[in-house]
Amino acid sequence: MSFVERCDLNSRERETACEQLLRQVEASGIELIRLGWCDLHGVVRGKTIVASQLRQALANGIGMVSTLLLKDSSDRTAFKVFEQGIEETLPGFAGASNFTLMPDPASWHVLPWTEKTGWLQCQPFFADGRIVPLDSRHVLQQAVQRLTDRGWQMRCGLEVEFHIYRLKDPLHGADLDPDRADWPGPAPEVNLIHPGYNLLTEGWFDRAEEPLRIVQRTAQALGLPLISLEIELGPSQVEAVFDVRDVLTAADHMVLFRNATRQALRRAGYHATFMCRPPFEHIMSSGWHLHQSLCEASTGRNVFMRDAAAPGGALDARQVLSDMGASWLAGLLSHAPALTALCTSTSNGYGRFRPNAMAPQSILWGRDNRGAMLRVIGAPGDNATRIENRLGEPAANPYLYMASQIHAGLDGLDAQLQAPPATETPYSAGAATIPTSLAHAVQALQADAALCQAMGQPFVDYYSTIKKAEHQRMVQAEDATEFHKREYFGRI
Structure with missing residues (x-):
């Protein structure tokens, strides 16, 4: 056999x-x-x-x-x-x-x-x-099966921010010096490809066109549904946007895109990193915004779409989302502390949760509000109605990020949770905040009974052990900046 x-x-x-x-x-x-x-x-x-x-x-x-x-x-x-x-x-x-x-x-x-x-x-x-049940792709496949059993399919669009640098010495750099080899090894020495702080400016795109062309041609040659490449606010920061696909395909695409981008750019003398906050003084954090919706597998109809606005006020989720969409939204909010461990999965990513930076700080949702953790986009009758989760970092494991959304959303549906009113001031005091460290997020995951049951207690224990070890090494590091360079900048 x-x-x-x-x-x-x-x-x-x-x-x-x-x-x-x-x-x-x-x-x-x-x-x-x-x-x-x-x-x-x-x-x-x-x-x-x-x-x-x-x-x-x-x-x-x-x-x-x-x-x-x-x-x-x-x-x-x-x-x-x-x-x-x-x-x-x-x-x-x-x-x-x-x-x-x-x-x-x-x-x-x-x-x-x-x-x-x-x-x-x-x-x-x-x-x-x-x-092997601990395989992360299998974890997502099991979550997808829960949707399939209900006749649904999840569709995801990806907005991925990351950084591209030019290598100072591609052939003989610090990371290739045998006298500096270590575990993990030193990070490469780099220069910027654009100076930043000039969002979406065409001039900065022109300066960065060579590496962005490599990203474009590589992604398209692999059949990835690339829509756009954009200049982000931070120095050397860029963004790639991908069209919607079913959730498992979207996760596969993210894995392939990161892997291919880093290798193709390295051969051309560049260094791409998907870590959230590169270890330099003047940078902007990178996020991975996950657009998600459910559709009926048999008809393709968007389950989140509302035919007509509910009679509530403008801050009611049911002004935009169907009742099921509103409960899914409430599920994501209810489990947000635990989800953070899977959506922002490195110790480095927690420096991103700062006020007034178009990154979330509190567990809130808003209508087309980029300061909220969850941004609801659409209108009654709009088949593109969706929820954008802005919690994730670009280094996250795509299978776990997306599986976590399914389990949390379904718990919101099954419990018929009601979403709170939308926020208009996402950085105001008083709201529950996102965990401030990987250790706190892992503790929240371990304490979330519904997610532990959905993902399996053995998997949660396994994941928590590995992530606690990562956080503990960061806490014990003599030089935190050097830790982030070696642990993340040179490797992800």
Whole structure:
């Protein structure tokens, strides 16, 4: 029995897709194939095989050390896999055992920045054929199934802010000096691509056009639904906006976009980082704004859209959102402290929650208000009616960010929660505030019974252990700036 049969992945459709892919690879002269998998931190890991091994990999996968699921953001294993008791805490991980990465033939891409190289997305399985339940993509797949059972589909649009810098010395920089190697290693030395503080100015776009062209061509060559590239307010800060797709596809696109952007730009002498606050004195924080709506799977009708405004006042969510949309909004607000741990998943991201910076500070919603955590956009009869969550950072794991929205929104629906009035002054005192550190957010996640049940207590415990280790290292760091450079700037 092949491993694909043991995993119960074999089907006529997959067999056909595999044969088509094998013929395509042979005809195109592809030499190398990267088998990629998204880890807990949203980083793509995997192995590279020669093209002649593709048939074997499609049937039986490729081995992967299981501790890759247990790494914190410095790449240290956060669990003691060689000690007694690990099987009770993390069944299947004892002794740094092997998992098997199974490629999805439908995920095939030819990488545009390198020669004769393809890419396949994978998911990890135990030796007995069971999917690894702690895999973040599987966590989202389970959340999506909750929607499917109700006849719904979630659709997401992405607004991703990030920073691009020019490398001072692409070939012999500080991060490549063997005498400075460490764990984690030093960050690269960089210059700006534009001086900032001139939002959306065409002159700054012109100065940054070379790296932005690389981003554009790479994204489009990979089939990503790029809409625009924009100059953001901060020095060297830019934004990419993507059209709506179903939630799982949107998450896959985010993983692919970050991975591809960093690699393509590095080859051209640039450094892209998706950390929230690069470690320089004069910067602006980057956010990842997630636009979300539900639609009926059978008709495509927007479940959040309201046919006519409710009789309440202008600050009533039902002026714009359907009753179900308003309850979904209320669910996101109700679980916001816990959601923060999954939407802003690095210690670095918590410096963003400041007043009057078009970033949220309090757990509020507003109608087309960019200072609120949740921005409601649309009008009665508008099929594009949606909720924009402005809580996330661009370094977040997309699968966990989006799964958290589904679970919180559905809890709001099931409990028939009512949204409070909209805010018009999101930075005024008195409202409940967003957690101020990763440690506080993780504590909120652990205390949220509904999310712990929806995501599974074993997953929440696992995630919390790794994120607590990350936060503790930051607290203990002798030089906080150097910690952020090494931990985040050079790596995400």
